Amino acid sequence: MAMDITIKIGGEAGQGLQTVGTLLALACRNAGYYIMAINDFESRIRGGHSFFQIRISDRPVHAPHSVVDLLVALNQETYDLHKNELCDDGLTMIDAESSADDSHRVFVRFNEIAKEAGGAIYSNTVAAAACLSLLGASFDLLKTILEKQFEKKSKKILDNNLTAAKLGFKAVEKIQFKQRPLATLSKPKGGLIEGSKAMALGAAAADCRVAAFYPMSPATTILSHLNGYSGKLPLVVEQAEDEIAAINMAIGASFAGVRAMTATSGGGFCLMTEGLGLAAITETPIVIIDAQRPGPATGLPTRTAQGDLNFVIHASQDDFPRFVFAPGNPEQAFNLTIRAFHLAEKFQVPVILLADQYLLDSLYVLETPLKAQNKIEPFIITDIDMKNPKEYQRFKLTDSGVSPRALPCRGKALVIVSSDEHTPDGHITEDKNHRIAMVDKRNAKLPAMRDEMNPPDQYHPEAQILLVGWGSTAGAIQEAVHILREKKLDVGCLMFTDLWPFPADTVKKLLSGDHRSIWVIEQNQTAQLGGIIRGETGIAWTHSFLKYDGRPVYPREIVDAVESKEKKS
């Protein structure tokens, strides 16, 4: 029988939920299981309600599960909010005096036990230990992890954590849980990674050397990972005074000759649109990560969304080419980030990566090891590549629209660039023929850019019922297709990562098959991808599942929506 257990740990911000989560995730990963974990928190440092939810399975899992098997309530509120998610044979451990004790609910004094171990601060270790004990883990499994986690801290902190862990194991020794998967160990299936780390590693692997940013959830974690690599690689991470400065710093660094990026969320991207246009008209390569959260304005700062697709495709004035990609999981996040830098340089255009809070803050098991590139293709010319460096023209007209790019102060060639419309030599002009030539030159890159676009990932694309989505909902969509097919519905899906320039011909072919219905699954209110597909191919969606409450999409929600419509017809 397949093992698929979901544990939810809830409490206030500041209670150390992330630590519990990390310990559980590491233990399950070390025991040889697949995990997928989400972080749900409010925009505050203390109080409120947060939870960490981890799904543990012996099969790959790429989305959260909506039914909870084990609920760990560090306060009464957690229980009240989530008790209805518990399955029939589920169990709650609660740290709150409660009159209605029953077979599904046990009272565990995490806080009191923690004080025995040295302070309330250790309650997260007690909670993690209690969960692992219920799942059948040996004490050693946790001990090894704690020793590694606290190796840089004092011995006292480690000892207190080990005591807390022991007490946690003891506190639940008489309690039975339905499954004890961690009693059986196998080889780890891969490393543990969150989307934010995958993108940071992708940037490092792409030889990104300057990252400028202004702190904004949920993008900041990408930069804090990257910041940690700056001692190991030639890399500078600079916190700018605002997002306008951040993007202009990245453009300056790129102009001077290194790969550069910035990362922000939609609100910060609003400030960056001016810089986006600067990168476009000066044909300076740049990579921008938009870590989406619900908007407009401040919106829901710590939650997830897919509401910026139309925005990033159209941001800044007038027409210019750009790439837009949206990874669906950490592996894609790593590879797409590398590809983004490569394509930015190759075509001298801005590349936007659309991530979101769900992808960035969730933990996954990465099955394929990440690989460094043997070399980085430079796409730069120097004096020796030129007949006469003194005649170098930065914006020389070419058939491809891409002009050979030299760097400033690296030889005899003078690099002259202006944000005004310019002549091939880079000086400003108002001449109408030059203007037309330059607009046409920039847009001449589009056919070759479109050739770079991959078709959407496909799973039973010939099915009668086709689900279409993009970015981080890929895992939930694919699992929903799986469940629906087991229920004998002919369902398939298309999951887009390569969004712009839109691969219209490929998509038109895929959607022109014999489909009874086409569903768009998106985390915005207007089906933004659906709109693009309709505009680019003339094919309209027939049904939609649109979720914009700031919470991740669960496979079960898609299944329910599809079943409710498709079973009747």
Place this chain on the structure above:
Amino acid sequence: MIEKNIFKSDFKSQWCPGCGNFGILEAMKNALAAEDISPEKILIVSGIGQAAKTPHFLKCNMFHSLHGRALPFATGAKMANHDLNIIVNSGDGDCYGEGGNHFMHCIRRNLDITLLVHNNKVYGLTKGQASPTSDLGTITTMQTEGVISDSFNGPLVALSLGAGFVARGFSGNVEHLTRLIREAMAYKGFSLIDIMQPCVSFNKINTHIWYKERVYELDGPAPDSLDKAIPLAMEWGEKIPIGILYRREKTDFTSRIKSLESGSLISRSYNAAAVQSLLEAEL
């Protein structure tokens, strides 16, 4: 010393006859020639405005960026290649208005560049509106009842933020301005020269003659105390000092960045093994 005419640009000037920018352009060419910095060795970054067009009229590597954004752009360029020699041409609106936030933070970073603020106390390119440095009560095409905000004193703000090199120049004294630019370029760190210049089209008060009658050259060594510098930065009206108002050595931005100790980012080669070991260590 190299020949000054090596900087002659084929690009035709777009300034009004008598514009103060000509004096500044001349002083820049003099300073570059005197310092032996040939066109391919200099990067000039500018924002938007009449001042920001300067690098087009001078042979050099140049990036004519966005309104107000020259400083963050220059910061990025320096992060990538801190051996770049960068001059920034900006105006009173570009630097103190649209780019005010960047101005503050560039000083905090102590970025090693020379910032020339062409200060004509009016918006030229957009035809005569008040600028941040326009005096209270100044009547303009837009502020028809007179400017109702106090004027912005760039050098004073720079001093208050800890800038290590603060100077005031005058476009009508090219020889003096040349010296100032040379000193500023030689200074390792952020150097500001706020350059008073007439706008023949839109500023009928602060004319060439008006300045000529008021400016006096500071002599002796540059002050290194704020007690001396602040009164000089605030001196305005009957007498206006030109020269270095303040100079003090400080560690510059890129020297403060640990990962640049082993050389500029652009000078280092890609190391696949280092990347691979990072990828393995992180998982």
